[in-house]
Amino acid sequence: MATSLMAFKSSIGRRALEPPAPVPIAHKPSRSCLNLRRTRSSRITCDYSCFEVRDVTYRPPGTQISLLSAVNFSLPEKSFGLIFGRSGSGKTTLLQLLAGLSKPTSGSIYIQRYGNDGNPNQSPEFLPPERVGIVFQFPERYFVADNVLEEVTFGWPRQRGDLQFKEHLALRLQRAINWVGLNGISLDKDPHTLSGGYKRRLALAIQLVQTPDLLILDEPLAGLDWKARADVVKLLKFLKKELTVLVVSHDLKELATLVDRSWRMEMGGVLREEPLPI
Numbered sequence: 001m002a003t004s005l006m007a008f009k010s011s012i013g014r015r016a017l018e019p020p021a022p023v024p025i026a027h028k029p030s031r032s033c034l035n036l037r038r039t040r041s042s043r044i045t046c047d048y049s050c051f052e053v054r055d056v057t058y059r060p061p062g063t064q065i066s067l068l069s070a071v072n073f074s075l076p077e078k079s080f081g082l083i084f085g086r087s088g089s090g091k092t093t094l095l096q097l098l099a100g101l102s103k104p105t106s107g108s109i110y111i112q113r114y115g116n117d118g119n120p121n122q123s124p125e126f127l128p129p130e131r132v133g134i135v136f137q138f139p140e141r142y143f144v145a146d147n148v149l150e151e152v153t154f155g156w157p158r159q160r161g162d163l164q165f166k167e168h169l170a171l172r173l174q175r176a177i178n179w180v181g182l183n184g185i186s187l188d189k190d191p192h193t194l195s196g197g198y199k200r201r202l203a204l205a206i207q208l209v210q211t212p213d214l215l216i217l218d219e220p221l222a223g224l225d226w227k228a229r230a231d232v233v234k235l236l237k238f239l240k241k242e243l244t245v246l247v248v249s250h251d252l253k254e255l256a257t258l259v260d261r262s263w264r265m266e267m268g269g270v271l272r273e274e275p276l277p278i
Helices: 030-041 091-098 146-151 163-180 194-206 226-239 250-260
Strands: 050-059 070-075 078-086 108-113 132-135 216-218 244-248 261-267 270-273
Touching: 050 091, 070 216, 070 244, 070 261, 078 091, 078 250, 091 132, 091 216, 091 244, 132 194, 146 163, 146 194, 146 250, 163 194, 163 226, 194 216, 194 226, 226 250
Parallel strands: 070 270, 078 244, 078 261, 132 216, 216 244
Antiparallel strands: 050 070, 050 108, 261 270
16 A cells, blocks of 8 residues: 555654764855845845855865865855866865765855845854755665655654654655655655656655755766656756755756856866856
8 A cells, every 4th residue: 555645644763864063164254145146136135045165175184185175156045056077076075065974174164144235144154964955976876765755754853753743744745755746656666666767856855855955966967868857957947946956967058047157166176157168
């Protein structure tokens, strides 16, 4: 019998995943994000947020070689950013730092909020790892559960909670599944039997159920046929209306219509903002 979301409300329990320790590094915010916001519209809405990375450098422990060199960029909320460049230039390393999987040697990663006058109205807010969702290249290789429901909820807290808590989790689950278009399949289905496109949708749902402030995708179109690629692009077009999305990809033409800001990662881990070369 297919598992339903209503039944899920009374049966939640998986191992909790401990997020990496945060790295609260204070730094003066940049004005580049503020300037971008001012050019978008003559009206500036209150409490606008911008994801900012300032002077981030990374050297692996025990080495003197920098994989990232003073990386700086800004991405307004509900925008779509794309990083491109040669393999081995440091793109995936940067994503791992943004997701909290590694600690930067120096620099700051934070969210800056702005008031209705276009000026910062709060101190920079450190972005903890649990507020970042990351989908790696070929994410289906990391599926661990026997059915879709358990895969999506893997890592949720093992606590009974009251009915209101369970309903809250169920609503988050339902929203994520609806967003990615998995509402037409059984939650009892083995994730490994899904098509390539639906596996990619499931990987997105796993992150979206946590409602991240920043969604990071590493080569989201890799290994998919033309139909699945078109479906994922359509899905990303919807998600950029709801979330801040940052993508690393070589598939520039297919993603070009979604991109608000783009950067080239050069060998040696130097990031430069520039238009897509298409």
